[in-house]
Amino acid sequence: MSEIGIGSLGSILPEIILIVGGLLILLLDMIQNSTTYQRESGRGFMAVAVLFLVVSLVGALLQMLSFGSPTSQGPHVAAYLVDIDPFTSFMKMTIYIGMTLVAIAGGSYMNRYSPRMGRGEFWSLFLFTSMAMGMVVSANNLILLFLSFEFLSISSYILAGYLRNNVRSSEAGLKYFLYGSVASSVMLYGMSLLYGVSGSLNLTEIAQAMAANTDFSIVALPAVLMLMVGLGFKMTLAPFFQWAPDTYDGAPTPVTAYLSTASKAAGFAVTARLLLIGLGAFSVEWVPVLSGLAILTMTVGNLMALRQNSVKRMLAYSSVAQAGYMLMGLVSVVSASQAELSQIDLASLGMNGLNGLLIYLFAYLFTNIGAFMVVMAIEEDSGSHDISAYRGLMQRSPGLALAMLIFLLSLTGIPLTGGFMGKFYVFGAAVQHQYFFLAAAGFINAGIAAGYYLRVVAAMLYEPAVDANGAEIAPKPLNMGMALQLTLAICVLVTLWIGIYPPNFIDLANDASRHLLALRF
Amino acid sequence: MVPITWYLILAAFLFSCGLYAALARRNAIAVLIGVELMLNAVNINLIAFWRYGENVENLAGQMFSIFVIAIAAAEAAVGLALIISVYRNRKTVNLDELDVLQG
Numbered sequence: 270m271s272e273i274g275i276g277s278l279g280s281i282l283p284e285i286i287l288i289v290g291g292l293l294i295l296l297l298d299m300i301q302n303s304t305t306y307q308r309e310s311g312r313g314f315m316a317v318a319v320l321f322l323v324v325s326l327v328g329a330l331l332q333m334l335s336f337g338s339p340t341s342q343g344p345h346v347a348a349y350l351v352d353i354d355p356f357t358s359f360m361k362m363t364i365y366i367g368m369t370l371v372a373i374a375g376g377s378y379m380n381r382y383s384p385r386m387g388r389g390e391f392w393s394l395f396l397f398t399s400m401a402m403g404m405v406v407s408a409n410n411l412i413l414l415f416l417s418f419e420f421l422s423i424s425s426y427i428l429a430g431y432l433r434n435n436v437r438s439s440e441a442g443l444k445y446f447l448y449g450s451v452a453s454s455v456m457l458y459g460m461s462l463l464y465g466v467s468g469s470l471n472l473t474e475i476a477q478a479m480a481a482n483t484d485f486s487i488v489a490l491p492a493v494l495m496l497m498v499g500l501g502f503k504m505t506l507a508p509f510f511q512w513a514p515d516t517y518d519g520a521p522t523p524v525t526a527y528l529s530t531a532s533k534a535a536g537f538a539v540t541a542r543l544l545l546i547g548l549g550a551f552s553v554e555w556v557p558v559l560s561g562l563a564i565l566t567m568t569v570g571n572l573m574a575l576r577q578n579s580v581k582r583m584l585a586y587s588s589v590a591q592a593g594y595m596l597m598g599l600v601s602v603v604s605a606s607q608a609e610l611s612q613i614d615l616a617s618l619g620m621n622g623l624n625g626l627l628i629y630l631f632a633y634l635f636t637n638i639g640a641f642m643v644v645m646a647i648e649e650d651s652g653s654h655d656i657s658a659y660r661g662l663m664q665r666s667p668g669l670a671l672a673m674l675i676f677l678l679s680l681t682g683i684p685l686t687g688g689f690m691g692k693f694y695v696f697g698a699a700v701q702h703q704y705f706f707l708a709a710a711g712f713i714n715a716g717i718a719a720g721y722y723l724r725v726v727a728a729m730l731y732e733p734a735v736d737a738n739g740a741e742i743a744p745k746p747l748n749m750g751m752a753l754q755l756t757l758a759i760c761v762l763v764t765l766w767i768g769i770y771p772p773n774f775i776d777l778a779n780d781a782s783r784h785l786l787a788l789r790f
Numbered sequence: 791m792v793p794i795t796w797y798l799i800l801a802a803f804l805f806s807c808g809l810y811a812a813l814a815r816r817n818a819i820a821v822l823i824g825v826e827l828m829l830n831a832v833n834i835n836l837i838a839f840w841r842y843g844e845n846v847e848n849l850a851g852q853m854f855s856i857f858v859i860a861i862a863a864a865e866a867a868v869g870l871a872l873i874i875s876v877y878r879n880r881k882t883v884n885l886d887e888l889d890v891l892q893g
Contacts, residue, residue, distance in 0.1 A: 383878055410853050419861045423868050433875040440880075440888050443872045447885070449819055451812045454828035457858065458805055461832050465839035470850045515891040 279408075280353040283325035283332070283361060284400045290321025291396035298389025300550050307608035311380035318392040319372050322399060326365040329403070333358035336780075352542075359627060359781035360406040360538040367531040367634045368399040369678030374642045374756035375523025378649060382432055382521060391431060395466065398424045402531055406538040409546070411460050411470040414539065415453075418499070422449045425532060429520040441519025448512035449502060456499020462492045463547070472547040480550045489551040495559060496543060503536030505529075507565035510589045514573070517585035521647060525581070526641035529588040530634045534685035537630060541599055541623060545785050552603040560600045561705055567593025567714040581644050581654035583721055584637070587680060590718060591633055594695055597707050598626030602786065605641050620701055623782035625694030627774065632679065632687030632767045639760030640676040642753060643669060659725060663776035664744035670729045672757045677722045679764050682715055687767035691776075797838035805831035818873045820885040822866060828864045 278285065294314050296717075332729030336355050372395060390417055400423060404417035426449065430442015464470055466485045467478035479485050498509060505513040519524045544555055577583040601622035644654060646669060651658045662670040679688035692715065699708040734744045749757075767774055804827055811824030833855040840851025877883050 291887075412850075412857055415854075416857055416861065419865070423864055426868055426872060430872050430875060434879070436879045436890055439872065439875040440890050443818065443876045443888065444891070446869050446872050447812075447818065450825045450869065451809070451821070451828075454812075454825055454832070457829065457832045458835070461835040461839065461854075464836065464851060464854070465843075468843045468845065470854060481852070519891045 273504060280332075280351060281404070283328035283365065284403045286321060286325040286328055287396045287400035287403070289323075290317065291400070293321075294389050294393040295432050298393070301389070305428040311383070311392075312376070312444045312491040314389045314392040315372065315376035315380065316482070318396055319369060321374075321396060322365060322369040322372055325399070325403075325681070326362070326369060329358060329361040329365055331642050333362060337708065338512060350410045350413045351404070351407040353407060355781045356538075356542075356784050357407040358536065359777065361403050363534055363627075363631050363634055364402045364406065364469055364531045367534070367638060368395070368402075368527060370610060370635075370638050370759065371523050371527045371531075374638075374753050375521075375526065375645065376752060377750050378523055378645055379521060381429075381649075382435075391428070394428055394449045398428065398527075399531075402535040405535050405627055406542075409472045409542065411464065412476075414543075415457060415460060418456075418503070418539065419453060420455060421532065421535065422669060425449075425524075425528060425684075428524045429516050429528070431524065436523060437519035441516045445516040445520075446510050449511070451517045452499045452502035452509055455495050456615055459492045459495025459499070462488050462495070463471045472542065475547045476549060479548070480686050486551060486554065487547060491556045493544075493548060493555045497540075497555075497562070499560060500536055500540045501562065502545070504533055504540065504596070505566075505589045505592050506562045507589070507593070508562075510566070510570070510592075510653035510783070513589055514582055514585040517588070518579065518582045518654075522581070522641055522645040525585070526645075526741065529585070529641070530637045533588070533592060534630045534634060537595055537599070537626060540627065544599070545602065545623075556600055556603050559596055560704065563593050563600060563707065564710045565593075566590065566596065567711065571714050571721075572719045574677075575717065577721070578656055579654040580659060580725060581641075581648075583725070584640055584644065587718065587721070588637060590714065591637075591680070593714070594692060594711060595633075597628055597699050597704075597711055598622045598629060598695040601625070601695070601704055603700045607693075619779075620698040621782055621784050621786060622695070622698035622702065623786060624775070624778045625691065625698045627778040627781055628694050628767070628771075629691030631774070631778070632691045632764065635760045635763040635767075636676050636679040636686075636688055639757055639764065640680065642756055642760070643673045645768070646747070646749050646753055656725060656728050657735055658685065659728045662729040662747075665734060666747040668754075668759070669747060669749065672761050673729060674726055675761050675764055677726055679768070681719045685765070685768045687764040688766050690771050696776075794838055794842040797834055801831045801838070803831075803836040804828075804834065816885050818876070818885060821885070822869050822873070825869075826862055826866065829858055829865075833858055 278543045294317055332353060380388060383391055398421060401421035405414065405421055407423065408414040408417055426442055426446040429445045430439050432438035463475055466488045467475040469475055471476060502509040517529060548555060567590045570586050570593060574583050574586035574590060577586060599622065647658050648654060679686035682688045682692040696708050696711055733741050736742045808824045808831060810829030811827065812821050815821055815824065830893040836851045873883055
């Protein structure tokens, strides 16, 4: 435990920058209110928000570089409340990049649809949400973990219901709130049980107390189940996913884009840290729970996605299914056979499950943000999410159609895209650790998923454009803003980069995963 | 001194009541009340574990429960705001009637 002082503030520098940015925007909003508000387009706030996001991204990058070269176990800061290690830095980078992309592309959408008053609020809440995600992935103390988890949830409730005059958005916000508050209360009860048996709120100390006394294993299962309710809600796992399609459908599309990627990534990071560091000794208890949830999640998500006609809703269910594949990576960290567990050094494995999860999260972030940005472009053009609005997109805007094609192929898991690398590492880890039933369920589900992804591809490429009544019309070109084009280009490039030339990136993910794995068992 | 199990049973009972209210009631306000009950049950748990724990001078449990109270207030504020925005649009807060988004 290091001394708490001014020097240790450097470890949360990116978060401090975001807080300052958020407060600054609130202040600017207040000054503007009285004078020239009617003419304000919201662009200024957006520019400030993007600026602060980029600066904190640079801060996170510097933090990452300070750990030294990849593959080395560099020094890391373990303060009392936060743990700044390669894993944290990797997740922070992923999340901040995602939030920056959403801010750049989603700005015009939010400024157009949001109520006339309070445009600044959206951007300051957006920065606070990013801050909460950065905090939650680095927290190693239950108080900070719960606080930043709730901070993330509460500001997300507001953002989901942000268009308060819109029936769909307000309903989405309320549903998100009701599910979320119940789930996090249950999680909190699980945390209080952990505190009760271990007498500490620090994850490492909890792990030591739990390892010292095997009687505590009675509490481990109920505590894990209760924690998984709250965490499963954030990761949209199967029994707790009902809010996801409704909220993703009704919330403003930029908010949907980050809820389904960055917020979910934060959920996975917290789960990995809690289970591997805090409850690593009780993997026998949580592995069956998690593998059951993984299979249930991917199956339910895929089956529900098959019967959707709205592309936004289809992507919402697909993001539930993708959470199932990611969870497979977390299960595969622990070997199925106990004998093998004691013999091998997990950190030295090429596919240790956790690096699969990280690669998957990173690739999925770009792919899914890209896909939702395409949905947003179509929505701004035609006002509809229905699959018929996508017909003839190839003639209307070849660039947009090709970008969507790459995103959908990546979500399906076709080679040469980022999604394939993620699936390859996650499935590989499952096979290596002898979870054959998990891998089999994953493969079958990936097959089902291809069905609904390719339906959109078929509509885009081969079917002629139609109007609202179903009559064929001449394709009219679709206009996109500069910011949206830039974001889509970045998403496409990164998706292809991870798929075609991944070695550097995989080193980074390996390095990040090794740190968590070296600590436990 | 009253044994710790009494507190734990009280907390579990309160928590179950809250969970029942949150899952079974169809009125958004009633669900919110259920959530508050659950959070307060956790507070009782935390304080009891702290008071009967090995190191009472470490105030971790008490600190946690104070933060939980603050979170509960924030959650209630945001929740009521969302309920009001839905009520203005729909003139109802019955959860069964919120069915614009489904499928």
